[in-house]
Amino acid sequence: MTTKLSNAQIAWRAAQDLPDGAYVNLGIGFPEMIAKFKPKGREVIYHTENGVLDFGEAPPAGQEDWDLINAGKKAITLNDGASFFHHADSFAMVRGGHLDVAVLGAYEISENGDLANWSTGPGSVPAVGGAMDLVHGAKQVWVVTDHVTKKGAPKLLKQCRLPLTGVACVTTVYTSLAVVDIRNGRFVLREKLPGMSLDELQALTEAELSVEGTVKDLVVPEV
Amino acid sequence: MNKISPSIEDALAGIEDGMAVMIGGFGGAGAPIELIHALVDMYKKTGSPGSLTVINNNAGNGAVGIAAMIYAGMVAKMVCSFPRSSDPKAFTDKYLAGEIGLELVPQGTLAERIRAGGAGIPAFYTPSSFGTDVAEGKPVAEFEGRSYVQERWLKADVALIKAELADRKGNLTYRKAARNFSPLMAMAAKTTIVQASRIVEPGEVDPEHIVTPGIFVNRVVEVANPQQEEALLREGAN
Numbered sequence: 001m002t003t004k005l006s007n008a009q010i011a012w013r014a015a016q017d018l019p020d021g022a023y024v025n026l027g028i029g030f031p032e033m034i035a036k037f038k039p040k041g042r043e044v045i046y047h048t049e050n051g052v053l054d055f056g057e058a059p060p061a062g063q064e065d066w067d068l069i070n071a072g073k074k075a076i077t078l079n080d081g082a083s084f085f086h087h088a089d090s091f092a093m094v095r096g097g098h099l100d101v102a103v104l105g106a107y108e109i110s111e112n113g114d115l116a117n118w119s120t121g122p123g124s125v126p127a128v129g130g131a132m133d134l135v136h137g138a139k140q141v142w143v144v145t146d147h148v149t150k151k152g153a154p155k156l157l158k159q160c161r162l163p164l165t166g167v168a169c170v171t172t173v174y175t176s177l178a179v180v181d182i183r184n185g186r187f188v189l190r191e192k193l194p195g196m197s198l199d200e201l202q203a204l205t206e207a208e209l210s211v212e213g214t215v216k217d218l219v220v221p222e223v
Numbered sequence: 224m225n226k227i228s229p230s231i232e233d234a235l236a237g238i239e240d241g242m243a244v245m246i247g248g249f250g251g252a253g254a255p256i257e258l259i260h261a262l263v264d265m266y267k268k269t270g271s272p273g274s275l276t277v278i279n280n281n282a283g284n285g286a287v288g289i290a291a292m293i294y295a296g297m298v299a300k301m302v303c304s305f306p307r308s309s310d311p312k313a314f315t316d317k318y319l320a321g322e323i324g325l326e327l328v329p330q331g332t333l334a335e336r337i338r339a340g341g342a343g344i345p346a347f348y349t350p351s352s353f354g355t356d357v358a359e360g361k362p363v364a365e366f367e368g369r370s371y372v373q374e375r376w377l378k379a380d381v382a383l384i385k386a387e388l389a390d391r392k393g394n395l396t397y398r399k400a401a402r403n404f405s406p407l408m409a410m411a412a413k414t415t416i417v418q419a420s421r422i423v424e425p426g427e428v429d430p431e432h433i434v435t436p437g438i439f440v441n442r443v444v445e446v447a448n449p450q451q452e453e454a455l456l457r458e459g460a461n
Contacts, residue, residue: 049330067399069251073308125307125314131329164355167355
């Protein structure tokens with residue numbers, strides 16, 4: 001019995017919800033893995049903040065063109081139909097409501113959809129990049145994350161404690177244990193691992209998990 | 224009209240202590256390395272221009288480009304969205320020692336502030352950063368039931384930009400994702416200085432393909448086969 005999903009499995013699960021024909025921005029790091037698990041037959045166009053639409057996979061080692069990179073500064077390739085644009089146009093796509101989905105990582109998410117993912121507080125060099133823009137404007141804002149911190153503390157909270165990236169912006173959270181939608185200021189449980197009871201899941205979640213209708217089993221292949 | 228400078232040194236003339244300098248590029252793509260390094264050499268030789276405010280998405284990587292400016296001690300303050308990189312030591316050490324200032328601006332807000340500066344728009348409202356520490360002290364207003372944060376234009380004395388093609392009238396094209404902030408910065412600086420990989424005759428670039436019209440450009444210098452910051456870093460330059 002699976003006790004928790006790996007990051008790759010969380011990415012796989014989120015990828016199953018990518019709509020055909022969607023314009024999608026995948027955040028640097030963990031969210032980028034989602035592209036690899038896009039279901040066959042669906043066409044998704046990826047946006048990267050630094051000014052490229054419709055990029056493809058990484059080039060083979062040695063064939064990188066360092067003027068052709070994504071927001072994570074990794075080398076990319078172009079699909080037929082790709083385009084370049086400057087930063088103001090790029091963020092017009094973001095804030096102007098033109099993206100269908102933006103996916104980010106998280107330190108904490110609150111039940112009203114607040115996200116904290118840019119700062120662990122004082123003592124480090126603050127860096128925000130495009131996260132504060134990406135959480136506004138996309139029709140759906142997804143978070144992929146472990147359900148709890150490395151120390152086992154809940155990440156799905158009543159209120160975030162760390163500095164916020166955005167207020168009431170997250171629409172769905174894909175975790176290592178569950179899929180949770182945010183509706184009307186509440187966490188609504190859509191799926192959970194079949195081996196886990198609702199009480200067990202609730203014990204690892206600070207805010208209340210609401211149930212509307214049936215909770216489906218979260219079933220993910222080994223990937 | 225001829226905006227072409229005979230040398231990099233000529234192109235950089237007149238940059239003074241305390242100026243605000245926008246530098247194009249996102250990571251290594253679009254970083255005008257030859258212009259930056261000539262400016263660093265100038266500072267090392269003459270002690271000027273120092274105390275600069277540098278505006279870029281990042282705050283340097285390794286020891287080349289903006290990181291070389293920071294190591295040289297000519298940067299008083301960075302205005303950027305993401306002062307981290309694979310090797311951010313130049314900025315991080317000085318920042319944690321309190322020797323360099325930082326104005327942290329969300330990336331899209333940075334781009335729009337620069338665009339506004341170039342477009343004569345003193346302020347605008349954005350949803351980005353509402354309810355966060357970054358919005359502290361900024362006016363907030365509601366539009367159609369949502370809250371937005373007022374941000375102000377960002378202008379500079381000088382912009383340093385890397386282009387692919389340029390002509391003597393200052394028309395520019397860029398290479399791939401090296402475009403990023405450069406068309407915006409060209410608009411927002413009093414003096415826009417461009418290093419172009421190749422200078423062509425006016426009319427050689429199809430007017431449909433010009434990205435930055437020459438009105439936004441003051442000086443152009445040809446730097447054939449320019450260095451690429453990321454490539455330099457991967458070669459282990461320091």
